[in-house]
Amino acid sequence: MSIPTATYRIQFRNGMTFDRAAALVPYLQQLGISHLYASPIFTATQGSTHGYDVTDANEIDPQIGGRAGFDRLAAALQQAGIGLVLDIVPNHMAASLENAWWHDVIEHGEASQYARYFDIDWSRKLTLPFLGDEFERVLEQGDLSVKASATSGKPVLAYYDSEYPLTPASWQGRESEVLALRDPAAIAQLHARQPWQLTSWRTARSNLSYRRFFEITGLVGVRVEDPAVFADSHRLILELVHAGIVDGLRVDHVDGLADPLGYLQQLRQAAGEHCYITVEKILAEGEQLPEEWPISGTTGYEFIAALSHALIDDSQIDMLHLAYEAITGQRNDVATGLRAARELMVDRNFAGEFARLLGIATRVAQQEHRHVGEAELHVALRELLIAFPVYRTYGQPAGMPLAGEELLLQVLEQVKHSASPAALSFLQALLLGAVTEEAERDATEFRTRFQQLTGPLMAKAVEDTLFFRNHVALAINEVGAEPLPHAFSLSHFHEEMQTRLTHQPDALSTTSTHDTKRGEDARARLYTLSEAPALWAENVTRWRQLNQSCLDTSDGEPAPEPAVEWMLYQALAGVWPATLQPDDTQALAALCERFIPFVEKALREAKLRTDWADNNEPYEKAVLSYARHLLAADNRAFLDDFSHALQPFIRAGLVNSLTQTVIKLTAPGVPDIYQGCEALDFSLVDPDNRREPDFAQLTQQLDTASAPDFTCQQDWLSGRLKQQIIARVLHLRRDHPQLFRFGDYQPLSVTGEHPEKVVAFARQDSDSALLVIAPRLIFSDAQWGHTLVALNESLAHRQYRNVLNGETYTIADSIALENASYSAPLILISS
Template structure:
């Protein structure tokens, strides 16, 4: 297996095509990237902005350049000695008429040769949640008509622009295509029926991806479905045009373990394989998964715990509680968010579990079973367990026992809970266990990532995928423990800091970490800004909008994006207000995606737009002056976390454009097309970019270390991780460790908690700041070469005054 020494994530679509990336390949090779890591490239719904809504698994999307464009990219990568990792979507496909398999199912229902491809409950007609009102009302209003296709003459049922194929036998003769009775008769003759889109949460006859009804679950556990959906993927692997695969949403599969074993058998032992898997606190990958690791969200959490100052975070929490009230209780908020998912957003999936359970235990009431299932789903501390045949393994059984103990505390009667717990443990009800395991993950994801992280706004930097902002940061010691464990369990997993799914870019997060270093200044600033901008608040029937909790969130989000907003005020307003709309809808408190309160949203967006308006000069001056020190300390954090990502256990994953800077907000903001020409000018120090010393430093650091990794891959893949302690007055301000293999040793030294100590115009605190603070490394002696500056370091004591007197980080190499 050729293990990548680094990956570079490209988001195709939104104007990013194969040919655009071909032009950038030489620059990526010069950066030191070993493997391009591509978002899904297979044909997706027309106009898709992400590619996860695949319509044809066995065609490379013509919108990206098709097979010929892919061949050009493949040749360009081969010419530069680079590999390719593809993002593969095994869990779902688009429930769209652009999907020929789905169209065939719509036409012929259960008799379709593709009817077993999708996870559909054929005990009833297939429900299609596309209507904006009840079927009878839409029909009466003339919104549903019969319409022939101009090119094929085949009849369709049309709802505005949605054209649905009909079973040919149901339209052998159409007398009056506008007659509501005839339309209703044709509709009733189909294997599917139209329903209101809002009814999907309570009743849907197919498994969807999370809450997205436009994505239908794929049954890759079936041999014929696996073979049909993986034909092109396997062809690209066998032709050696693809050297690795990234598997999207592995937890959504019925049997991830069996799927991974089958895939590994098909692709052979030499193909690099990582999974998108969110690991909970102290959770590890199942030992029998034949993969190299995860895509690295747990690494982001480790960095969060390293750079957030615990006492300051606590102080910010006290101020936040004073204005947020009950919303400041993270654990209670978690329970409420998960309960919301079970009782409302995934009501239909929960009811299906109740029916399955009651079919085996008729002596238990639906109410008893429903309460037990709810408490089990709410109590899950991780995304799911993985039991299939027989009893759960030891790790999963331990998780389930914890769940049952927690669930019991919220139930008056335990008969249903005891029975459900027993069948989950022993596997005597395989379909019930499989369905519950597939449901616990979406409930966790939607409750935490897409609800609670927009309600609990104490410190937004900690609200990241896989994070636990309700826990206290562990600091340096905990970080070392996590890295030693990472070296042991997944030294070749990806180490991410920005992805297409992160809530904000890595540099925005690094800046926001620093708020914990001066909670008094930050909370005073928020109070001052709220007063200054009170004139932009709106009174909605006696309610002041936005609420204090939302204001608290807005000022953090604005501070995080401000350094990267650029000169285009109109673009900044659009980005910020789009983020605000998404944030308040995801919170699901005053408005939501399913029940939009336009008056409320307009009031919040108007307030947000006023904050970034050039006419709000007094606030803008105050904002810039206040966040200046935080920006400076954030830049140090950015450089430190970048160096750690590049050298700690794992494979550094560079998200497109973040080699310069990434102050993006959540998607779609973080999926904007990258300007590779500008990045190239930044790397060369072009005239237009000379003012941003931070971007050049970051870019140069990445280039230096990626080339080092290419030259010494074994050091990073197999080398030990040795924590190095600092002693002296500033010992809490530095994290250090060594990577050792044979005679080769690399020492990494990175500053942290530096707010207020950065000399103006530089990224360091000066030699005097570090006086009398040294690294204790009894087994490692100089001389050393400092690789980022090229200077020689001869002293054996490793004094930080010399190492960090002029730079915030140091990278030393020596041979014993």
């Protein structure tokens, strides 16, 4: 198996093509990248900005260069000795008329050869919730018509640019008559004869006949657990793997599949043992991947969560919580907020999925003559889903693994006082397969759909609701992070790294992705708020006063409210470019253009005073106006104050940035560089984090010949310093792959004046030893002083080379840091 030493994620589309990526290969080679990690490359909907809305899994998208362009990129990579990892999407496809399989299903209904390719409930009509209003109203307004398809010439029901194919039985033999229909009643009758029904997009939450990806109606679940569907949807993927063009696969949203283990076993068998496979999987605190999964690990969100333990000041973060509560005038009860978010998801956003589960459970209860009614089951199932602490369990038709069974029993025990014992007992039997043979088929479907629902509920409740409501420390609100307040400690970080080495040493270690809530350097900067909570609170209080005249109180309460003001200032602090001057009107305008869409998204994701489905336009307008004022060129009093007050946070954040980078490069796991993040990345949530970086600038400023200069402020501010360190260490990884893959992870003992300001560890195998010493928590006291890092016998009395500047030292049994620069990490290699 070709295990990467470092991956580099490229986001195709939005101007990035295969030929443009091929032109970057020399730069990636110089940076020290072993594998290019490509976003989905298969044909997606016209104008797709991400590629996860696949319309043809067996065609390389012509929009980004097609097969010819892909082959040119593959050839350039192979010539440079760089491998290729593809992001694949087995869980869903686009529910789009551009998707030939989906189009055929609409036209032929359950008789389509692809009817079983998609996860559709064929006990009723296929719902197509793509109308802007109710069907009757759309019909009355004349927005529906019958015409000949522009492509096939067959009769279709047209709604603006969408042409829904009519099932042949409804028009064959009377084509001219059908095409002549203009009467709304006749069109309605024709619509009624279809195997599908057009409905308003608003009905998708409660009335959808197919499984969707999270809440996205335009993405339909694929039944990849069916061997025929697997084979048909993986033909090209496997062809590329077997040809040696593709070295690895990244499996998108593995938890959405009916049977993740079964799928991964099938993929491993089909792709072969040589293929590097990782999965997008969110692990809760203390959760590990199932040992039987035949993969190398996850895409690394848990690594971000572990890093927060190394960079957050646990001794002061409670003060930040208290300051937030003082400004907002409300107690910040996160546990209550988490339950409220989960209740919203179960009761509203996933009401249809919940109703289907409840229907299956009720049917089985009747089959088994259980004395439990639908109302009791409703309460019990709701409580079980709300209390579920991880993304999912992994039961199969054969039963539930022991780990899943233990988890279910724990959750059932937790909710035993909130629901009927009889209902909970029945749900336990249903989930663990303890039912009669007659009910087994329904029980299997219930278990599958329950497991496919808990993940979306968790993700939407935590990542896309709670994290946009709880604003205390935005850096902690990250994909894969623990949502409830908890302790942060360096010892816990070291434990996580040792666990990582044991369980998934070949997993990706990421700090930014196309799905993270903010760029890695914004997060590194915002971690420093935990070191200076009182100063931050003073700043926010002063800024609120400076901008008080822009508050809108027309509906009786301020817009933005204090909690949102706190969020705005913190988000702005994270995204503020390190070199931005408050008198640079052009740069302020560019920043505002990025900041306003983020604010709108943050308000709607919070689902408090506005929402995606039900926009509160006056409220949104008021908050967006306030946000624009913050960056208005004539708001100089605030801008000058904000820029000046931010400087110590910027400085400490840049040190944090290097520390988290060095840890990622040297700790267990495969470092993943998201495009542009080899320099500084202060991005906001998508789509901002999917902008193309300035590759010309990155290429121009990369200098691998000279040593990083920690005294050059410009190198800090431009990201050149970070880029140089990455290049140096990645080349070291390529020279010592066994050390970084299998080397032991040893926390190093630190004593003296400031032991809390140092994160230190060693990697060691039989041939080499690596020492890593990096600063932390240096906001208020930027020095190490009389601090010592002790070395054990196997590490002591050796000659080491400084990886960053080439100097060599003979080290006895400790390293004194008093003469070392607090801002310069030490990376020492002995071999």
